[in-house]
Amino acid sequence: MIPYFSREDVGPILHYLGKMIEGIGVLMFVPFFIGVLNGEWGPSIDFILSSLFSIALGSVFLFIFREEKDLNWRQGMSVVTLCWIVVMFLGALPLYLSGHYLSYLDASFEAMSALATTGLVVVNDLDHMSYACNFWRHFMCFIGGQGIILVALTFFVRGGSAFKVYVGEAREERIMPNIIQTARFIWLVSLTYLVIGSAILFSINLWRGFSPGRALFHAICLFMAGWDTAGFAPQSQNILYYHSYLIDLATAMFCLLGAVNFGVHYAVWTGKPRELLKNYELKLYVASILITFFIVCIGFKAPLPFPNFISFFRESFYQLISAHTGVGYSNIDTHNFSYWSPLAILGLIIAMGLGGSSTSTSGGIKILRIGILLKGIKKEVKIFTSPGATVVVEKFHHIRDIIIEDNHIKMAAIITLLYIALYLAGGMIGVFYGYPFLPALFESVSAAANVGLSMGITSPFMPAGLKLTYIIEMWMGRLEFFSIFVFFSFLLSLKSSE
């Protein structure tokens, strides 16, 4: 029997929520200092104001809901679900104050897009945005990509509550025996790559004539958004702004790294590089990239609208990698999709829908689940074709050897079905607002799988209802449904107990 929520659950949930709110307020000091360093006094005031508001609000929560005790599963899930919504509203505050957004809804859309590492944008005149505000957009990608909860786990949450909130944020694997150690390892990997990746991008930018300050700013922003598979860029044109195949190459590499399971990173870091060759999910990922690229290729009918093969490869393969890793970087204008055939676009939609690896920063169904489903089908076929008493065992290697159980298949099937339902629902709402089916489906999958590629529907001028739809899709897609379902059951049980 599913235990009901009671009013006693409210206190611990809001207590931990207060801690998270305070945390986000503290993080706003980073863009504040960037603003001060650059002499951007207006944006600096906006950030200190937003920061103080968040800290004050968090303190009020902690003051009213003083009881601190270990969370149970349903409380942990509810904290995560609420936390993402509240952080979205608070993260949107400095964005809205910057004057680059038409409404608070737009600022919230951008904040959720950053936190959920989607990368869809509704900003106005990004090219004249302050460094502080622009950095905040990318920093939110980093916070969200690592996991808001992961950030909190490292600093605030103790004891038995840790694993409950960690799982609530769509991460199931303990890379290390202790969940706090796992959180710290994820930070270590990310910060190491941040230094290396930013150094590479910084060198390219400097060589191309950027001033050192701007070279560093662009490098850090691009890396944070690439590694965390968000796909934001400091300029409106995204990657196209740089007109550089070196930047294309470097960002594509970071996208791929970000979409690899942290467990695989851990194995390689601890001297087990053979995991790269043995890992079932990684092998399947490579196969999936090749298959979807094949679909995109055959989608382009002769004569190709490109002067040579390199041009074709640069445009098609970059968009595919961007789609499949869930990054959403683009080195073309959205209008270029006008000469992509429906089949080529379908190839991208499939790639976006499948997503990257589990326990990585990318979204979508995730390759491991597809792998489990394939193994499940194989197992069922074997059962049908084997003599009655035969025990059929299917296993795969993912960090360790795993025997497929019915529970694995059931969970993978449920999540896959939920994603497909979410993709279709968003697509149908897009059609309801008058957009053609394929672009509407493309945009919906892009939002729900936290990708960020756009065929042009997403803009400050799209209907408010559609903005709200995509916010919900980004939120549900990032948290992978269950913590949200638990939270809604909490709300319903509160109502029924009145």
Added chain:
Amino acid sequence: MKKIGFILIIATLFSGTVGASKNREQLKITPVSTLFEEPSLYDGQRLTVQGEVIGDIMKDRETFWINIKDGDFFIGVVINNFQREEIRYLGRYGVRGDIVKVSGIYHLHCPLHYGERDIHAEQLEIVESGYKMQETIQRDRIIIGLLLGIFTIIILPYSHRKSIQKGTDGQQK
């Protein structure tokens, strides 16, 4: 003799008119949006666009890239070193970039630049010089910030102190 002189003057004026109209034709400004809405119509054509130079000037072998913003549309322009020196202001936070008029060849998929959509500039003219903008600081935000600061200073230590005390009690129960 007078007749010849009259004919020469008419011919000169006429040729001037033709030249001017030819020049006008060449300098007719094409909105950047049309290059995206009807891309193949302009592919390989000589045209003129106008817009604000934003961001950075980026080196690419012997040439440089700039990005021009015309409304909500952007186009990459390849310029040479002399043209680069003309540009003084780049559009950023607090800076309105130079408004430039660029004449050159438009490519939907440039064979020299790995298929990029670009314009190879032949002429670049500063139509309107950029400038630094005055930052406006809203006084009401400073006041709200101060009030929030005072409130936070008061409540922050108190809420945390209470939290620990109550938490210990809770565990003992």
